[in-house]
Amino acid sequence: MHCFFFLYLFFISFVFACVFFFFLLRYDDYCNAKFRYSYGIEVFMSPVIALHEDLQKRLEEYRSTRGFSPVKWIEHKCAALNEYMASHGLKVCVTSVSGGIDSAVVLALCSRAMRMPNSPIVRNVGICQPICSSAWALARGRENIQSCGALEVIVDQTELHKQLSRIVETAVGIDGQNFARGQLRSYMRTPVAYYVAQLYSQEGNAAIVMGTGNMDEDGYLAYFCKAGDGVVDVQLISDLHKSEVFLVAQELGVPANTLQASPSADLWEGQTDEEELGFPYDFVELYTGWCLQLSDEERQSFLHSLSSDARQQYEKYKDACENTHRRNAHKLRGPINL
Template structure:
């Protein structure tokens, strides 16, 4: 039986959010809601701070199922909490203008363009957030942010604070049930929503979040692992290594003794 106490964790995070902004000149929080469980949990936590909250749905050629889940979650929270408002900004046309200005070989690079979607959303969040005196609230979990670096640098990684960055994905799901996140999101396979199709995170990574949690915590005898466990550990270690540039501070050239 899990020792994770959803009520205690939720209360702690809500208090942390309120304490964080207590002495700074902001009004509350803004969250991009994607139709996934992480953003739904963050939106639900922010709603419970009683501070001003704006929830954004920002489709860019989005799979209809993702858009619908995001909008339903936003509607649920705006109906339930007077301090919460929702906003839909269709960024498809803006993204297409951006595409048209780029060389063809850049448009042909699917990963570059997928990451550009995330960065356009980040720019939108900061524009609306600044105009309303709100902090951009991150939605990355511990596996994504500190395990395999599964986020876009200066995209969904471009935030002011992150209330769930110390939660494993399994813990996010437990918290989501406690916070009454809508059933459609609880049942959906996690996805970053950057491709305009139905591919999910496991399709991209090659391992499930449960498997990645095993790999992140593994500190035993590799000779005792199964073939699949070794494969997952290899996936985790490779991604952790190549994505260190996302997880470490920006390197600064030290000129001590030079100038």
């Protein structure tokens, strides 16, 4: 009798253990899920905030009409970069590499352009500038530089940032909080990028600083630092939605560590862009690429076609998206002349 009881307990425990193990596997699959885009290409992205299925369907319809081809886009963009460099007597591309997808793509594009026949580009430089940064940022940044054969420059400004923030705060009489000090990190990277470009230029190889802003983040949300990563000479991916940046990254062979990571400005430990913004980049793509192009009548028809939950999510994300756009719109206008 006792033997049967223990066998029964063992069997129940074994079943629960199997179920638990299966759940862990499925959860791991979810966290590293493959998202299939309507372009017929699979890329890895860790889900942060998901669109309602009604909105996702509309997004897929928009993507199918856009008909984006990473291969054709890369060929065209690299040719355009080479033409620009040649017509202005430029020879070196300098990119600040954060460990994120955007800078990885820009750096890889410069390498691809450099390898094209008769390219005027003689140096492709990637700069890693850790300032109180997470270890993953530098590790991914270096991996991205090495994977595309670019020249690596590492300038660690962590101690300088601590000293400078302390000097300025003492002079002003105000203690800087996390956001202000975080902005200073971005400000400090700008002169380094331009000084690196100037050093190459003084050696007879005229250099420019490459921008890393995409259509959704920089073009609409203006989710960048005005006097930081917003100060550049040439933008290469400003015509790409965030999802398309991932597609181009896959085509260019950007390392999996960057492809699989949720976009993050590394503002604090565990920070992700979408959680901070309160809406996914997919919604920005849907809203700017499709919804804003509709007439008032078409927009009302679209809203009525949504389920209650989908409409509620749409309104929530729309308000947050528009608020971010309005708050940051001054960055898109440049200096105001009164």
